[in-house]
Amino acid sequence: MSSDPEGAYRSYLNSIKEDLMTGVSHMIPFVTIGGIFLALGYASATALGDVTNVFEATGTLGWFFAQVGSLGLTIMVPILGAYISYAIADRPGLAPGFVLSYLIQQGNVLQEAGKIIGVQGGAAGAGYLGALVAGLITGYVARWFKQRNVPGFVEPMMPVLIIPVATTFVLLPVMLFVVGVPVSIANAALTEWLRGMQGGQALLVGAILGAMMAFDMGGPVNKVAYVFATGLISEQIYGPMAAVMIAGMTPPLGMALSNLIAPEKYEASMYENAKSAIPLGFSFITEGAIPYGAADPARVIPGIVAGSAVAGATAMGLGVTMPAPHGGIFVVLLSNKPGTFLACIVLGTVVTAAIEHVIKPNYDERVGNA
Numbered sequence: 001m002s003s004d005p006e007g008a009y010r011s012y013l014n015s016i017k018e019d020l021m022t023g024v025s026h027m028i029p030f031v032t033i034g035g036i037f038l039a040l041g042y043a044s045a046t047a048l049g050d051v052t053n054v055f056e057a058t059g060t061l062g063w064f065f066a067q068v069g070s071l072g073l074t075i076m077v078p079i080l081g082a083y084i085s086y087a088i089a090d091r092p093g094l095a096p097g098f099v100l101s102y103l104i105q106q107g108n109v110l111q112e113a114g115k116i117i118g119v120q121g122g123a124a125g126a127g128y129l130g131a132l133v134a135g136l137i138t139g140y141v142a143r144w145f146k147q148r149n150v151p152g153f154v155e156p157m158m159p160v161l162i163i164p165v166a167t168t169f170v171l172l173p174v175m176l177f178v179v180g181v182p183v184s185i186a187n188a189a190l191t192e193w194l195r196g197m198q199g200g201q202a203l204l205v206g207a208i209l210g211a212m213m214a215f216d217m218g219g220p221v222n223k224v225a226y227v228f229a230t231g232l233i234s235e236q237i238y239g240p241m242a243a244v245m246i247a248g249m250t251p252p253l254g255m256a257l258s259n260l261i262a263p264e265k266y267e268a269s270m271y272e273n274a275k276s277a278i279p280l281g282f283s284f285i286t287e288g289a290i291p292y293g294a295a296d297p298a299r300v301i302p303g304i305v306a307g308s309a310v311a312g313a314t315a316m317g318l319g320v321t322m323p324a325p326h327g328g329i330f331v332v333l334l335s336n337k338p339g340t341f342l343a344c345i346v347l348g349t350v351v352t353a354a355i356e357h358v359i360k361p362n363y364d365e366r367v368g369n370a
Contacts, residue, residue, distance in 0.1 A: 016136070017223075023084035023135055024227055027076050028325055034072025035233050035323035039334045041066030073234045077128050078102035080231075081135035088139025092146050092163035097138040099168055101131040104180035113176040122181050124188035128231030133179050142167045191235050202239070202316040209240055210247035210312020210348075214304040217251060218287040230325045238321035242335060245284055245322050246315050246344045247308035249329075252281035252288030253345065254307045254352025255300065258360075259292075261353065265360045267295065281349075284328030296360070303355035311348025320344060 044062035045054035054062045055070075081101025085093035103109060110122030126134075145163045154162070194205075212225035226248070229240040259266050259274035273291045280288030293300045320340050324331040335341040 019084050019087040022087035023080045026083040027080040030072050030076035030079050031230055031233055031325040034069045034076060037065050038069025039323045041069055077105055077131045077234055080128055081131035084135025085139035089142035089146055092159045093139045093142035095164045096167040097135050100138055100171055100175045101134045104130045104175055110180045110184050114181045117177055119181055121185040124184055126180050126183040127187040129187055130179055130183040134175055141171055194237050203313045206243040206316025207309040207313035209243050210308040211305045213244055213247040214251045214308035217289045217293055238323050239316055242320040242322035243312035243315045247312040248286040249281050249284050249345055250308045250311045250348035250352055251286055251304040252277035253349040255289050255292040257349055258353040258356040262357055264362045267363055282329040284326055299360050303352050306355055307348045307352025310351045311344050314347055315344045
């Protein structure tokens, strides 16, 4: 038994975070393909005047782009569950993680499961939230089977036959009735609320997501906001992704601007960090602000959180969207309002720099008073 239960618990939470991020990192290319090709499909349909709904323009360039995009966004969710399971159980967890995560995206299946337990709903599928849960459960069950002692002649069949089939068989009722139906109902309610957000609601969600993106500059809180927004792309809800991307770009850009216009407030060596923070910020790499946060967290974190919250809230309030999950300034043309997208980045950058200018004393004074 561990003599340090707190340390063991922290290690366990860190392990779960790493498993989740494995799933997310494998999912992102699928989201990228899906989001960008779907955006290209709509752009092509608009430019060529095919139809209002690109999916009705059968055989056109936009229609083919949209098919690729739709497929990428469909596959991304089970890929998330599959690779979370893979991170936990290795190869034996991959197939059951994919199949069970894909199963609970089928609205007609979940509706029938709901009828059996007397619950109405499920048509929306369980979404990425269901895939997260499915991946974790499948991974742990597959790992349990993997750790069983079996006769030597059975062992070669374990990773490719016995574990995947047994895991899927055991978890089928769990995924349908315990995970699939309840999570799909919750997912439908969340999606409907997000689609209907207006005014103060949109501002609040944008501010919260923006603040989360800046708070730990690429850490767990940042990743929670990012995964939330990325998952919504599969539901064709692109507003939160725009807020998250803009808010994630703001911290390094804001700190770089502050450093460049008021170098006396920073250690001399930080001037070089400012130069590298600019391309990192434009590339949507929030970690570019970490050197500033590590050097003076008490003053830097409030400034970057405020700047990102303002940027995120403004983007959501003005209805800015972004169908791509990454790319920063390089995917700005995919936004429905590219100019507003850029303006929100500028706003958040200026707010961050202004706050830092006010709250940070000159570096020599701060060191002298330390």
